[in-house]
Amino acid sequence: MASYNKASRKHNGTLPGFKEGLYAYHTPMLQFARKMTQIFALALHLPETYFDERTQRPEAGMRILHYPEQAASVDDQNGIGAHTDFECFTIVNQDMYGGLEVLSKSGRWIRAKPVPNSFVVNIADCFMRQTNEYFVSTVRRVINKSGGERYSIPLVYGLDRRMPMVPIPSCVGEERPAKYEVMTAGEYYLWRAKRAKMGDKDEE
Numbered sequence: 001m002a003s004y005n006k007a008s009r010k011h012n013g014t015l016p017g018f019k020e021g022l023y024a025y026h027t028p029m030l031q032f033a034r035k036m037t038q039i040f041a042l043a044l045h046l047p048e049t050y051f052d053e054r055t056q057r058p059e060a061g062m063r064i065l066h067y068p069e070q071a072a073s074v075d076d077q078n079g080i081g082a083h084t085d086f087e088c089f090t091i092v093n094q095d096m097y098g099g100l101e102v103l104s105k106s107g108r109w110i111r112a113k114p115v116p117n118s119f120v121v122n123i124a125d126c127f128m129r130q131t132n133e134y135f136v137s138t139v140r141r142v143i144n145k146s147g148g149e150r151y152s153i154p155l156v157y158g159l160d161r162r163m164p165m166v167p168i169p170s171c172v173g174e175e176r177p178a179k180y181e182v183m184t185a186g187e188y189y190l191w192r193a194k195r196a197k198m199g200d201k202d203e204e
Contacts, residue, residue, distance in 0.1 A: 022062065025153065030060050033091060033157040036121065040089075044131065045170045051159075059087055059158035059185070066151055067099065067144040084137040085124035086192045087158030092120040099150060103139040112140075126158055126188060129180045132171040161186030 037051040044050075082103065094100060100112040100120060112120055122138035144150050159165070163185050167178045183191070 022153075026060075026062055026155070029062070029091065029155045030058075032119075033058070033060060033089075033155060036089065036091070036157075040127075040135075044134070044168055046168065054159050054163045057160045057162075059161060059189075060155065062153050062155050064151065064153050065142075067142065067149065069148050070144050082139055082141045084139055085122065085156055086126060086189055087124045087156050088127040088130075089124050089157055090122045091155045091157065092122065092152065094120060094152075095150070097145065097150065099142045099144050099152075101141050101143060103141075109141070124156070124158070125192065126165065126185060129188070130165050130168055130171075132167050132176060132179055134168070134171045158189075159185040161189060 034055065037055055038048045041048055041050040092100065094112070094114040096114050096116070098111060098114045101109045102112055102122075104110050122140060123135045125137050127135055128137045142152070161184060164182055165180075165185055165188060166182055167180075172178050
């Protein structure tokens with residue numbers, strides 16, 4: 001990845017090598033995400049290739065997040081407030097300072113301690129709907145405790161937006177009826193985005 005240096009910018013405001021660096025990172029991350037869908041399929045007692053057709057043109061966007069140095073106390077600072085993502089899952093590569101915290105079922109915030117040479121995979125809302133809450137979205141927040149600036153580049157991975165979000169066969173039945181209406185992944189994303197802009201956090 002190209003390092004950030006204001007003096008190296010061209011006159012038109014671009015950063016030499018930045019685009020190429022992102023592409024070089026995005027390609028193996030996309031391959032990793034596709035492999036994760038196969039692992040999830042096996043965990044759901046499905047054929048390994050179950051999601052392949054549904055992710056031929058997946059949503060696979062990277063966000064570049066900047067967390068400025070924060071002088072406030074830990075109790076008063078939030079890099080990103082409590083939230084869940086819209087898509088299937090999010091892959092994060094942490095630095096050794098960390099900052100990611102996840103909400104436990106008991107309502108307690110737990111620090112996701114960085115582990116060298118590993119990734120954090122957070123379940124998102126689209127996958128929770130598809131699995132009929134067999135997998136539940138990860139509620140998380142980010143607090144910058146590093147004492148300096150931090151950058152993060154999570155990969156958010158989701159279904160082809162043309163695909164209907166039909167419940168996973170192994171996650172529904174007479175004793176576990178479907179909890180959500182069927183819509184395409186694109187319709188769901190637009191619906192969630194509209195609600196987020198309106199400031200309404202309720203799922204239904």
